[in-house]
Amino acid sequence: DTGVSQDPRHKITKRGQNVTFRCDPISEHNRLYWYRQTLGQGPEFLTYFQNEAQLEKSRLLSDRFSAERPKGSFSTLEIQRTEQGDSAMYLCASSFSPGRGTVYYEQYFGPGTRLTVT
Amino acid sequence: AQSVTQLDSHVSVSEGTPVLLRCNYSSSYSPSLFWYVQHPNKGLQLLLKYTSAATLVKGINGFEAEFKKSETSFHLTKPSAHMSDAAEYFCVVRGFGNEKLTFGTGTRLTIIP
Numbered sequence: 738d739t740g741v742s743q744d745p746r747h748k749i750t751k752r753g754q755n756v757t758f759r760c761d762p763i764s765e766h767n768r769l770y771w772y773r774q775t776l777g778q779g780p781e782f783l784t785y786f787q788n789e790a791q792l793e794k795s796r797l798l799s800d801r802f803s804a805e806r807p808k809g810s811f812s813t814l815e816i817q818r819t820e821q822g823d824s825a826m827y828l829c830a831s832s833f834s835p836g837r838g839t840v841y842y843e844q845y846f847g848p849g850t851r852l853t854v855t
Numbered sequence: 856a857q858s859v860t861q862l863d864s865h866v867s868v869s870e871g872t873p874v875l876l877r878c879n880y881s882s883s884y885s886p887s888l889f890w891y892v893q894h895p896n897k898g899l900q901l902l903l904k905y906t907s908a909a910t911l912v913k914g915i916n917g918f919e920a921e922f923k924k925s926e927t928s929f930h931l932t933k934p935s936a937h938m939s940d941a942a943e944y945f946c947v948v949r950g951f952g953n954e955k956l957t958f959g960t961g962t963r964l965t966i967i968p
Contacts, residue, residue: 779958
């Protein structure tokens with residue numbers, strides 16, 4: 738399968754614990770995005786990378802959240818001191834773009850990681 | 856800032872009848888608009904996109920959407936519903952020169968046999 742993959746698919750954790758999710762984008766895709774989707778809502782943008790550089794962060798990304806893409810390939814999203822409000826589906830997407838501009842290059846989404854904080 | 860409003864949270868149609876999913880947008884610039892579909896336990900998939908070319912956009916699986924600037928709408932239609940169309944549909948806007956996609960709250964489409 739050459740699509741976007743995410744690991745784990747499901748994570749149950751207790752409040753106050755740290756969790757880390759991994760996203761493997763489509764090979765050769767230089768852009769990687771993280772979104773969060775809560776029940777009954779559409780996905781909300783969190784952050785995105787071009788290669789290893791984190792170019793934009795949403796105000797939703799509090800200090801407890803950190804995302805990395807150290808070698809410009811896979812990415813990790815860590816949540817420290819989880820809260821019940823962090824329970825959501827965390828989606829990763831990737832795309833290829835030769836540079837900044839107005840042309841849209843389709844974002845391909847992974848299946849998501851469902852986080853439940855008890 | 857840009858946003859989209861999906862006017863129906865749930866739509867039910869009988870198999871073989873037309874589908875209409877409604878979306879209004881708000882954008883300071885000429886928007887790029889999309890429809891994505893989300894099947895249970897599957898990733899979001901792009902159905903179609905409007906990026907200031909033809910106002911009537913054709914997508915996959917027989918879906919199409921028409922961009923109407925005067926009505927700030929981008930409704931999704933399909934002439935004849937199929938059981939496999941049952942899913943959650945999201946209207947999405949991307950601002951000018953902006954990587955961020957802003958999703959609507961979604962419309963759940965149910966197909967009645």
